[in-house]
Amino acid sequence: MFDLSGKRIWVAGHRGMVGSALVRRLAADGHAVLTADRARVDLMRQAEVEAYVAAEKPDVVIIAAARVGGIAANAARPVDFLHDNLMIEANIMRAAAEARVAKLLFLGSSCIYPRLAPQPMAEDALLTGPLEPTNQWYAIAKIAGIKLAEAYRQQWGLDFISAMPTNLYGPGDNYDLESSHVIPALIRKALEARDSGAETMTVWGSGTPLREFMHVDDLADALVFLLQHYSAAEHINVGTGQEVTIATVAQTIADTVGFTGRLVFDASRPDGTPRKLMDSQRLLALGWAPRIGLRDGLADAYRAFQAGNGAAR
Numbered sequence: 268m269f270d271l272s273g274k275r276i277w278v279a280g281h282r283g284m285v286g287s288a289l290v291r292r293l294a295a296d297g298h299a300v301l302t303a304d305r306a307r308v309d310l311m312r313q314a315e316v317e318a319y320v321a322a323e324k325p326d327v328v329i330i331a332a333a334r335v336g337g338i339a340a341n342a343a344r345p346v347d348f349l350h351d352n353l354m355i356e357a358n359i360m361r362a363a364a365e366a367r368v369a370k371l372l373f374l375g376s377s378c379i380y381p382r383l384a385p386q387p388m389a390e391d392a393l394l395t396g397p398l399e400p401t402n403q404w405y406a407i408a409k410i411a412g413i414k415l416a417e418a419y420r421q422q423w424g425l426d427f428i429s430a431m432p433t434n435l436y437g438p439g440d441n442y443d444l445e446s447s448h449v450i451p452a453l454i455r456k457a458l459e460a461r462d463s464g465a466e467t468m469t470v471w472g473s474g475t476p477l478r479e480f481m482h483v484d485d486l487a488d489a490l491v492f493l494l495q496h497y498s499a500a501e502h503i504n505v506g507t508g509q510e511v512t513i514a515t516v517a518q519t520i521a522d523t524v525g526f527t528g529r530l531v532f533d534a535s536r537p538d539g540t541p542r543k544l545m546d547s548q549r550l551l552a553l554g555w556a557p558r559i560g561l562r563d564g565l566a567d568a569y570r571a572f573q574a575g576n577g578a579a580r
Contacts (some may be wrong), residue, residue: 277325352408367409383393433506437483438571474514482564506545
């Protein structure tokens with residue numbers, strides 16, 4: 268077991284949905300959490316990252332910082348999603364390695380797996396087939412991050428680990444209709460449709476794809492658990508093991524928000540991967556389990572959006 272007591276933990280990307288959940292979780296346990304905004308350190312500039320690490324001397328580093336977005340954003344800005352994520356992860360890992368931090372955790376994404384990977388997707392499915400074209404730029408950057416962490420572990424003997432979360436939602440999410448992921452977009456759409464008295468609400472795609480969703484507070488809990496209990500070169504999946512259709516998610520959100528109209532599915536919009544379920548048996552076998560069900564989690568996300576805890580750019 269890796270003891271976090273007394274450790275200085277840098278959460279890179281603390282303002283994002285995952286980073287802010289990690290800060291809440293770590294602070295609740297009384298850990299010393301380090302954060303820095305862009306005015307203090309630009310993560311895409313190596314010299315600034317090295318200077319920050321040298322000055323703050325973190326014992327543990329969590330790379331939650333990333334350029335993120337949904338299908339439309341990935342298609343429109345491939346350079347941003349590939350270049351920016353490569354720079355962020357490479358700069359942080361190099362600075363952490365040179366400082367010989369005690370532990371580093373890199374966060375990837377379930378989109379690293381092939382589009383038609385066997386379901387549920389186990390860790391060994393990585394690099395066994397073509398990626399989903401709608402988010403390949405982000406996926407390639409995350410795959411590079413996994414391999415870079417593995418390389419530092421092999422060549423430098425450092426305790427660098429990687430975790431692959433499933434689809435996430437919750438407080439601090441991005442609610443922009445063009446660049447967000449499916450749950451925050453649907454929450455905003457349902458609220459606007461309800462308030463305008465609309466008879467219908469449009470949902471992108473056919474509604475048939477199967478997805479697994481995890482509340483970000485469950486993820487934060489799992490990541491703290493992995494920092495304490497996991498040390499291996501192979502990345503590890505973090506999911507709930509439960510899947511649901513997009514149509515069911517959309518209806519549950521409509522019910523949660525109070526929209527009573529009809530859902531209309533726009534098949535001209537891309538569906539993305541037909542099915543995406545993580546095989547999280549390795550994590551579950553270590554003794555961790557999720558606590559927040561989808562209906563309760565969606566209600567919490569809706570309350571957070573109403574309270575202004577999210578970006579509606």
